[in-house]
Every structure is written in structure tokens, then in C-alpha cells.
Amino acid sequence: MNFEKIGMQVPNILLPKKGTDMQRWAVIACDQYTSDKGYWQRLTQQTAGHISTLNLVFPEAYLDDADTEERIAAINQTMQSYLADGSLEEQPPGFILVDRKTTAVESRKGLIVALDLEQYDYTEGAQSLIRSTEGTILDRLPPRIKVRRNAPIELPHIMVLIDDPQRTVIEPLFEEQLETAYDFELLENGGHLKGYRIDQPEHIEQIVTALEKLADPVAYHEKYKVDGEVMLYAMGDGNHSFATAKAIWEKLKQEADDPDQVMSHPARYALVELVNVHDSGLEFEAIHRVLFNVNCVHLQQQMKTFFAARKTPLDLTLCSDYQEAQALAKGSTGVHVFPVILGGQFGVCRVEKPEYTLTVATLQTFLDHYLEENPSARIDYIHGEKAVTDLGRKTGCVGFYLPAISKHDLFKTIVLDGALPRKTFSLGEADEKRFYLECRKIC
Incomplete structure (x- = not known):
């Protein structure tokens, strides 16, 4: 199901097969602990002998090593293996409602969805539905493009923000009776993670309706006192991963024999976690x-x-x-x-x-x-x-x-002034970052 007005798709999420040691499956984002190889060496020891997202990502602490090409080839091969041997199982169309506990906060709430890369633009002055909050460092894209180019699946550490002060999109879902998808402690002081399935039509409709109200042009212009196109989503964490997905998608379109048929390609969308910027568990930290x-x-x-x-x-x-x-x-x-x-x-x-x-x-x-x-x-x-x-x-x-900025000023600042300088803020400290868990086929 696609909802073009709000740039969103209901994805078929891949989760590890039943019986998987979820604590060893989920690891932190690849762009954390970039100057601490010891952290990644500990993860290698802790996940040895288990299926793990560590085998599906390229920690940036190793980007300057000589074995880059071999590492990327191994990542893609492992992805194929996890699909072929049943390590990953495709779920019915739906979202995942996420509740994350960290050492700093009791609860940070999110919603796993797929966003339309056709409605994202990271160039300066962009007026797209999905926008960058910070300047995109273009020379950080090539290594990530190499990893994603031949990857059969994606797994996100991307967090995208919505400006929902009335808490109409994500928070009401926690009042529903939902099936638990996973519930476990994270490695390396990462806290606790619990996920719930959102696959009932009435719950999906509830989410879509709330997002459509946030994207209503009249309400938007009144809220921010500006003209111009609506910005519904602002990148929080993982801007360069989302920009990488965009670059791959643009290349696919250029190379397509049938321009109309390619528009239904799964790589048009990217899996992300939506988070309300007003969530009490969301903290902005300086970088x-x-x-x-x-x-x-x-x-x-x-x-x-x-x-x-x-x-x-x-x-x-x-x-x-x-x-x-x-x-x-x-x-x-x-x-x-x-x-x-x-x-x-x-x-x-x-x-x-x-x-x-x-x-x-x-x-x-x-x-x-x-x-x-x-x-x-x-x-x-x-x-x-x-x-x-x-x-x-x-x-x-x-x-x-450097000092942290106020999260309550973020959307208005982006709407009025455009993207902030690169690496202006972080959604929490390193061990509070999103852990890799959900996956999705992109080919």
C-alpha cells in the first residue's frame, strides 16, 4: 500500500526467524564509535557463531582498512545467505511500533515505515516533503553506495522526525492491544527494545489520517507562518544512509529500460524509524x-x-x-x-x-x-x-x-533557514542510537 500524499509505503518487513538470539542479532549503527575499533572487536566476539546484523553492515571504523572490497562482498553474500536459508522471514504488510529504553531515558517511541525517495531532496534550498536537517557531506556517500549497490536487502539506522506537538501519530498506538514482535535487552549498554506489529487496517488508516493532517498545506502555512511547499519529515539520524538510498534510486531510474515500470521498484522506498520531535524520550545532544x-x-x-x-x-x-x-x-x-x-x-x-x-x-x-x-x-x-x-x-x-541546539526549534529553523551545518546535533549519545534490526528487500 502506497500513500503518495504523505510519501509513505506500508512495507513488507523482514525479521529474524523465531528462536533467533535477538540480543546478538541487533547491533548499533555503523557510524558510531568510528575512532574506537575496540568496541567493534567486542561486538565481533559477542556475536560469533550467531546470525547478526553485524555481518550485514560496514562499521565506519574500518573504512580506511585495506580489505574494503572483500568486506563489502562478504556483506552482500551474507545477505543472500540469510534470505536463502530462512534466517530472515518476510512479515505481512505492516509497520513496527518501537519502544526503546536507554540509560538516559525510560522510553523513546518510534514507528518503522518506508518513505518515498521520490519525495526527498538533500540539495541546498530543497522544498521537498522529506528534507535534510544538516548539510550532506557528499564524499561520505561513495563507500555507502558501494555497500548498497548490490545489496538485496536494506536495514536502517535512519531516524526521521515529525513535528507532532499534539502527539497524534505514534503515541495513540500504545493504547491499542497489539501483538509483540520482539522484546529484549541490547548489547553494550544499549538498553532495552520492544516492538509491536501494526498490521490491522484500522491502525494503518489511523496513522495515515494523522500524517495527512500534519501535511495539510493550510495548517502547515498557519503553523510556520511561511509560504512554500510542505515539509512533513526532517532527517534526524542517518541522513547519509538515506542520501545513499536516494543516489542508488536515481541511478536505477537513469538505467531503466521502462521509465514507468521502474517506478514500482522496491528501491524507490527506504525503511526508516519515524520519531516525534516532541517525544519526551528524544534528546538532542551536541556533536x-x-x-x-x-x-x-x-x-x-x-x-x-x-x-x-x-x-x-x-x-x-x-x-x-x-x-x-x-x-x-x-x-x-x-x-x-x-x-x-x-x-x-x-x-x-x-x-x-x-x-x-x-x-x-x-x-x-x-x-x-x-x-x-x-x-x-x-x-x-x-x-x-x-x-x-x-x-x-x-x-x-x-x-x-560544542553546545546542543533546542529540538523544539528544529523544524521552524529548517523551514525558515534551510539545512543546518553538517553534524550539528545528535539524537542522544552513541549508545542511544538506533540499533539495526528490521530489514526489507530492495531488489
């Missing part, structure tokens, strides 16, 4: 930055020169520890202030008369310039202050601590 292979003295000089040239002077105050840096960074207005750690030394950067609304935009503009001028340097986007501190203490490393 910090760490630079590697840098000369800290040279970096400081470059920062001062860069911001002085833009008439937004930067001042760096050294501190004895992170707590002092945090204290100095609080309470400033009209300036952008962010703590740093340079080769083990804490400090606070203060940028006067900033050009941008968000602190992350001020910093990222400099980092983009610095990385272009210094190709030997490398950047990573880090969840959690402790990880930034641990990495920033190492020789040749610099960590930047």
Missing part, C-alpha cells in the same frame, strides 16, 4: 569535533588569522581543566564561545561578532578551511565529552566541545 595530525601552535595561529580576516576576532583563554572551561563558556551573549583541548591543554575560544546564528556554523567554517589548507589533518565527529577529552589529550590532537 563535537576532534582534529588529528595537527600542530597545535600552528592551529591556534591559523584560527586567529582566519577569524581576524573576517572581522570576527577570536580570543583563546587557557584553563586548568574542563570544568573551568565550561564555566567560562556559560552565560555569554552576542558572541560564540566553545571549550577546546589542545594536546592536553584546556581552553575557551571566544569569537566576537559572529557571522552565523549557530556556534557550530562559526567553528565548522574555520575547520573546512583548515582541512582544505592542511590535507594531512583529519577530522572526526564525536559523541560525548569524555571521548573528546580522551582524544584531545593525545599528541597532535585538538578537541572542540
Whole structure:
């Protein structure tokens, strides 16, 4: 069943066969713990001898290893095997209602659906029904495209947000009598996950009707006080995975012999988890930055020169520890202030008369310039202050601590200003991310 008005399809979800050890089946998103191979090595040990989504994804911690092609081939072969030997079983058309408990929140609610890639556009200034919340880093797509290009199935860590302050779409479903699809503890401090089947016509109709009301143009224009096309969905986590699915879909259309027939191809849709931005269990966390292979003295000089040239002077105050840096960074207005750690030394950067609304935009503009001028340097986007501190203490490393944005301002900001700077926010810390579980055929 397809609902073009709201860009949604009722999918045939694949779940592991009965009797599967679900704790070892589900693993965290591939773009987490990118500088911590030890985490992924532990997962390998914990899932050994079991069917697992770990065998179906490419952890980005290994992207620079020499065995990339072999790893991708093994992933695709394992996908074929799981389909052929019955490890994955196709469910009747329907959604999965998700209830996730983490170490930080008692409950975060979501709904697994398939969204129409025809109604998604990640380019700047897009007016599509589904939009990016952050800038898409195009050079992050090729490795993901290689994995998905020959993949017979998809499995998402994508979380897509809806702006539903009255809680009309997802939350009422928890009042219904629903069949449990799974219920288990997650690995590596991931919390607990419970899923319910949504396959009854009345429940599907209830969801569609609520989404159609959110997408009503009159109500939308009144809500945001703007003209232009309706934005119903905003990318939360997994923007680059969704953009990868879009790139593959566009290529399929270009190569199709019959343009009309290809429009019914399963790769037109991508499986995601919808989450209400107003869910009390949804937390926005900052995404910090760490630079590697840098000369800290040279970096400081470059920062001062860069911001002085833009008439937004930067001042760096050294501190004895992170707590002092945090204290100095609080309470400033009209300036952008962010703590740093340079080769083990804490400090606070203060940028006067900033050009941008968000602190992350001020910093990222400099980092983009610095990385272009210094190709030997490398950047990573880090969840959690402790990880930034641990990495920033190492020789040749610099960590930047950034503030979180308000989730209640997200939709209006995207509608009015367009996509935010890349890696502006995160939906929780690393161990709160969506775990791979549900799958779907895409060929």
C-alpha cells in the first residue's frame, strides 16, 4: 500500500526467524564509535557463531582498512545467505511500533515505515516533503553506495522526525492491544527494545489520517507562518544512509529500460524509524569535533588569522581543566564561545561578532578551511565529552566541545533557514542510537 500524499509505503518487513538470539542479532549503527575499533572487536566476539546484523553492515571504523572490497562482498553474500536459508522471514504488510529504553531515558517511541525517495531532496534550498536537517557531506556517500549497490536487502539506522506537538501519530498506538514482535535487552549498554506489529487496517488508516493532517498545506502555512511547499519529515539520524538510498534510486531510474515500470521498484522506498520531535524520550545532544595530525601552535595561529580576516576576532583563554572551561563558556551573549583541548591543554575560544546564528556554523567554517589548507589533518565527529577529552589529550590532537541546539526549534529553523551545518546535533549519545534490526528487500 502506497500513500503518495504523505510519501509513505506500508512495507513488507523482514525479521529474524523465531528462536533467533535477538540480543546478538541487533547491533548499533555503523557510524558510531568510528575512532574506537575496540568496541567493534567486542561486538565481533559477542556475536560469533550467531546470525547478526553485524555481518550485514560496514562499521565506519574500518573504512580506511585495506580489505574494503572483500568486506563489502562478504556483506552482500551474507545477505543472500540469510534470505536463502530462512534466517530472515518476510512479515505481512505492516509497520513496527518501537519502544526503546536507554540509560538516559525510560522510553523513546518510534514507528518503522518506508518513505518515498521520490519525495526527498538533500540539495541546498530543497522544498521537498522529506528534507535534510544538516548539510550532506557528499564524499561520505561513495563507500555507502558501494555497500548498497548490490545489496538485496536494506536495514536502517535512519531516524526521521515529525513535528507532532499534539502527539497524534505514534503515541495513540500504545493504547491499542497489539501483538509483540520482539522484546529484549541490547548489547553494550544499549538498553532495552520492544516492538509491536501494526498490521490491522484500522491502525494503518489511523496513522495515515494523522500524517495527512500534519501535511495539510493550510495548517502547515498557519503553523510556520511561511509560504512554500510542505515539509512533513526532517532527517534526524542517518541522513547519509538515506542520501545513499536516494543516489542508488536515481541511478536505477537513469538505467531503466521502462521509465514507468521502474517506478514500482522496491528501491524507490527506504525503511526508516519515524520519531516525534516532541517525544519526551528524544534528546538532542551536541556533536563535537576532534582534529588529528595537527600542530597545535600552528592551529591556534591559523584560527586567529582566519577569524581576524573576517572581522570576527577570536580570543583563546587557557584553563586548568574542563570544568573551568565550561564555566567560562556559560552565560555569554552576542558572541560564540566553545571549550577546546589542545594536546592536553584546556581552553575557551571566544569569537566576537559572529557571522552565523549557530556556534557550530562559526567553528565548522574555520575547520573546512583548515582541512582544505592542511590535507594531512583529519577530522572526526564525536559523541560525548569524555571521548573528546580522551582524544584531545593525545599528541597532535585538538578537541572542540560544542553546545546542543533546542529540538523544539528544529523544524521552524529548517523551514525558515534551510539545512543546518553538517553534524550539528545528535539524537542522544552513541549508545542511544538506533540499533539495526528490521530489514526489507530492495531488489
